[in-house]
Amino acid sequence: MDYPRPVQNLIAQLSRLPGIGKRGAERIALHLLKADDDANNQLAQAIRDAKSRIRNCSRCGGYTEQDPCEICAGSRRDQRVLCVVEGPNDILTLERTGAFQGVYHALMGRISPLNEVGPEKLRIGALLERVRREKPSEIILALGADVESEATAHYLAEQLKPLGAPVSRIGLGLPAGSSLESADEVTLSRALEGRRKL
Numbered sequence: 320m321d322y323p324r325p326v327q328n329l330i331a332q333l334s335r336l337p338g339i340g341k342r343g344a345e346r347i348a349l350h351l352l353k354a355d356d357d358a359n360n361q362l363a364q365a366i367r368d369a370k371s372r373i374r375n376c377s378r379c380g381g382y383t384e385q386d387p388c389e390i391c392a393g394s395r396r397d398q399r400v401l402c403v404v405e406g407p408n409d410i411l412t413l414e415r416t417g418a419f420q421g422v423y424h425a426l427m428g429r430i431s432p433l434n435e436v437g438p439e440k441l442r443i444g445a446l447l448e449r450v451r452r453e454k455p456s457e458i459i460l461a462l463g464a465d466v467e468s469e470a471t472a473h474y475l476a477e478q479l480k481p482l483g484a485p486v487s488r489i490g491l492g493l494p495a496g497s498s499l500e501s502a503d504e505v506t507l508s509r510a511l512e513g514r515r516k517l
């Protein structure tokens with residue numbers, strides 16, 4: 320006997336979430352069926368709120384309720400040190416280390432010919448324009464350690480070099496093939512400290 324259709328649907332929706340397999344989705348669905356309406360409504364409302372109130376900062380691309388975000392608007396941040404990351408998640412990851420006091424620029428992806436993602440689909444044009452306008456004193460590429468991230472870093476270095484700002488790359492200590500998100504805070508802080516000039 321299978322679950323009634325609405326429960327099947329709930330399980331199907333839950334199992335689309337990252338890190339939740341079929342079994343986990345079943346457990347969560349059964350938990351939600353048992354939970355009282357208040358708790359479930361709060362969960363549904365939290366999902367709606369997060370999605371409707373959070374947008375991407377027009378300057379750095381990070382998640383924010385206000386545009387520009389707190390980091391971009393922050394007078395205590397070093398606005399001249401620019402850290403380039405693949406996505407808004409990486410900003411959150413780096414912020415958790417507390418090791419970086421500059422500002423960010425999220426590319427919203429990385430160059431991936433296999434997935435038909437070329438430089439024009441990323442925020443690379445916006446980055447170059449921003450570098451020309453803001454003239455940062457240092458640009459740090461904080462990309463992952465896999466093949467596509469490597470290729471993206473090389474492309475960026477080529478594009479950025481003529482603009483004059485020193486470009487460095489974190490990566491020391493990051494295991495090959497790994498993303499920023501998968502690194503722990505200590506490794507990430509060290510990778511940041513040990514950045515090398517390109």
Ligand SMILES: [Zn+2]
Nearest residue numbers: 376379388391
């Ligand atoms: Zn911002």
